[in-house]
Amino acid sequence: MNKPFAALPWRRLARPLSILCTLVPLAQAHARNVADLVDKTWIEIDSPNFRVVTEQPEDVARRMIVDLENLRYISNRVRGAQSLDGPPLTIVAMGESSFSTLGLPEDWAGVFTISARNGYAALARIDNYAKSADKSDDSRATILHEYHHFLLHYSPETTSYPTWYDEGMSEYWSSLVVQDGMAWFGRPGEGGGREAWLFDETDRANFDTKWLFNSPRLTFDDTWGSSMEVARFYARAKYAIHYFNSSPELRRQLADYLRLHNMGLSQQQAVRIAFKKSYTELDNDLRAYVKRRVTVRGFSTGKDGLALPQVSVTVSKLDRSATYAVLADVLPRFVRRDSNVANELIETNLKLHPDDVKANTIAAWHHLLDDPDARLSALQKKYPDNADLLAVRAEGLRDAASVKYHTGTPGWEPLVQEARAMFRRAIRLDPGQPLAYYGLGNLYTMLPETEPPEEGIAGLDTAVIYEPRPAAFRALARLYLRDKRLHKALESMRSAVAFDTRGENPVDALVMENLEIVVDMNSVPTPDAKGLRYESGAVYEGTLEDGKPHGKGKWSRPDGSYYEGEFVHGLPAGHGKLVCERGVAYEGDFVAGMAHGRGHITFPEASKMVSYDGGVKDAVADGTGVLVTKEGRLEATFTRGYANGTGTFVPAHGAGSFSGKWIYGAFQWPAADAVVFTGDIDDKGRRRGLGWCLSTASTQIEPCRYKGDRQVAIYLNDDD
Structure with missing residues (x-):
């Protein structure tokens, strides 16, 4: 048995876009009273694109909603890229005392989240919010910063933004003030006041662009050293963006850098080609820019300029029942999953709205329904044409099927078919239902390759808006390849590489380069x-037949990637070597352009992988082979890049070997401690990481996590 609503541990639907913190240690949670929170005077203020629910004064919320509408309008006009339209964004805006009721860190100021499951929402602390548009303060800058993240990410074009770019752009745009008929950006001192962290003890501006551009993500903890590093990162990111916005030519270079990054180039190559400077030269230019007077950008807000819209708002007072409905929907997205506050909000909301679809689905996602299948099935009979309910029920079935699929448990196929029928019906009822597309696309990662690809493509193309994971882009590329749409397959693999900020799957770069040449x-x-010479800039040197590469030759790209070997009628075929700019290399068989047959793959020194020898299909391990990593040596049968079948693993620093069954990259451990764990093996031969646990005393499969061969809390942040 398995729970239909047991969320996969490695798939988080909710995707927090950012949390902006100050340099204050995290607060300790203490006893709170949910009734005290709900029984405050809550109001709702609505504008065309926002819904603000707050217990703060009306004039403060009105000011915030106008600021957000202004930023949305200006950003969509000036950036040249539109955010997606959708339902108004719900923001719960609270004062410090309400924040403390949730047990949240006192240094949190704002966070936005987007998910296919329940759309998007935000939580904000708005104490001492600026009362006019011509002033800025920490609260106002934080809200605008976080909303700019949302604008960047909720877009028809799924774009990977390097962390420094994402944070720096949001810092820059959060400095908005509207004054004297102008919208101004980039005034020093406006907003978060990052300037102090640019300078060292000798009052010298300290830019380290190599560190800045290659920092994949920020780590927030309560140590002073970490806080200082985060502060320096934000300061450098803000003023790097400030510099690149100071002239049309620099803005063009920045756009080119982002384009190259999304083509899968490494940071080093993207910087070299776009900026035509070394990191040291960039440091010097940035230092000189900050030393002289920085450039402030201004846009007229009159009828001949941006012409800011007149924002009309409506205000209504929320009763206790309506307040529970909003808070139970939004707040649990941001607090710990085991939070008593969240559970109490959800359970009370369900009592107040026992037949409400949203109240029931929220409770189901948080495992607070005794029998979710029966409860939701009964609701479906009452509301047979509710697309949201259909999608939620189908997602529960898909989760259940995925558990079986990834643990080798029989019976996943009927669940997939039932879920697919429900997803299809939900889409027919509501073509804009995101969860239905998300779930339908992810079903195709389990379905056999004989299934028509069009439906899976449509689903995954929507799924990556809400969860732009490399695995989703990889699956989308496979479907495009099956559909003979090479350009779209290449675009998807470029995204898989660009979004893999930590380089966890270097094989993606090999697949991408293989598609580049094809x-x-x-x-x-x-x-x-x-x-x-090709339009991409690549050059072929070698023998030709009928104007096409044929025989021995070499194809080279400007970034340093190349293929050298045999060609047949214009495509790599026979024996050849493909070397990627990112350091991955393949030598072996090629068929009709793609690495296919037997071959040898080597990986860059920084990768956890060392080498692979064996069967290859479409440039990934497929068939029998040997994978050597820094954690050990695995001899196994592989499917689409994952060990899948019998195999033997020898840990790099452990005694003995492990022989048995691998299921799509996970080892099914023998029973120990009354549990069968399906998951990873570390370099000492111990159970490690996220996986699935089957109790030998029952048939229930639960998500679990191991560290150092001991089961630990599932939401632990590290696996080391």
Whole structure:
């Protein structure tokens, strides 16, 4: 048995976009009273794009909602990129005492989240919020900062933003003030006041762009050293963006850098090509820019300029029942899953609204329904055409199927078919239902390759808006390849590489480069003195037949990637070597352009992987082979890049070996401590990381986590 609503531990639907903190240690949670929170005077203020629910004074909430509407309007006009339209964004805006009721860190100021399951929402602390648009303070800057993250990410074009760019742009745009008929950005001192952290003890501006551009993500903890590093990161990111916004040419270079990053180039190559400078030269330019007067950008807000819209708002007072409905929907997204406050809000809301679909689905997601299947099934009979309810029930079935699939338990196929039928019906009832598309796309990661790909493509293309994981882009690329849409497959693999900020799957770069050459070979090149030049900038040197590469030759890209070996009728075929700019290399068989047959893959020194020898299909391990990592040696059968079947693992620092069954990259451990664990093996031969636990005393499969061979809390942040 398995719980249909037991969320997969490695798949988090909710995706927090950012949390902006100050340099204050995290607060300790203490006893709170939910009734005290709910029984305050709550109001709702609505505008075309926002719904603010707050217990703060009306004039404060009105000011915030106008600021947000202004930023949305200006950003969509100036950036040249539109955010997606959708229902108004719900923001619960609270004072410090209400924040403390939730047990949240006192240094939290604002956070936005987006998910396919329940859309998007935000939580904000708005003590001492600026009362006019021509002033800025920490609260106002924080809200605008966080909302700008939302604008960047909730977009029709799924774009990967390096952390420094994402944070720096949001810092820059959060400095908005509207004054004297102008909207101003970039005034020093406005907003968070990051300037002090740019300078060292000798009052010298300290820019380290190599560190800045290559920092994949920020780590927030309660140590002073970490806080200082975060503060320096924000300061450098803000003024790097400030510098690149100071002239049209620099803005063009910045746009080119982002384009190259999303083409899968490494940071080093993207910086070199876009900025045409070394990190040291960039440091010097940034230091000189900060030393002289920085450039402030201004846009007219009159009829001949941006013409800021007149924002109309409506205000209503919420009764106790309506307040519970809003808080139970929004607040549990931001507090700990085991929070008593969240559980009390959800349970009380359900008592107040026993037949409400949202109240029941929220309780189901948080495992607060005794029998979610029966409860939701009964609701479905009452509301047969409710698309949201259908999608939630189908997602529960998909989760249940995924548990079986990833643990080798029979019976997942009927669940997939039932879920697919429900997702399809939900989409027919509501073509804009995001969870239905998300779930339908993810079903196709389990379905056999004989299934038509179009439906899976439509689903995954929506899923990556809400959860842009490399695995989702990888699955989307496979479907595009099956559909013979090479350019779209290449775009998806570029995204898989760009979103893999920690380089956890370097094989993606190999697949991407393999598709780069196949797309080039299917285009019309221009002959030149060296051979053939392609629109991508790549050059072919070698023998030709009928104007196409045929025989021995070499294809080279400007970034340093290349293929050298045999060509047949314009495509790599036979024996060849493909070397990626990111350091991954393959030598072996090629068929009809793709690495296919037997071959050898080597990985860059920084990768956890060392080498692979064996069967290959479409540039990933497929068939029998040997994978060597820094944690050990695995000889196994592989499917689409994952060990899947019988195999033997020898830990790098452990005694003996482990032979048995692998299921899509996870080892099914023998029973120990009355549990069968399906998960990872560390370099000492111990159970490690997120996985599934099957109790030998029952048939229940539960998500679990191991560290050092001991079961630990499932939401622990590290696996070391």
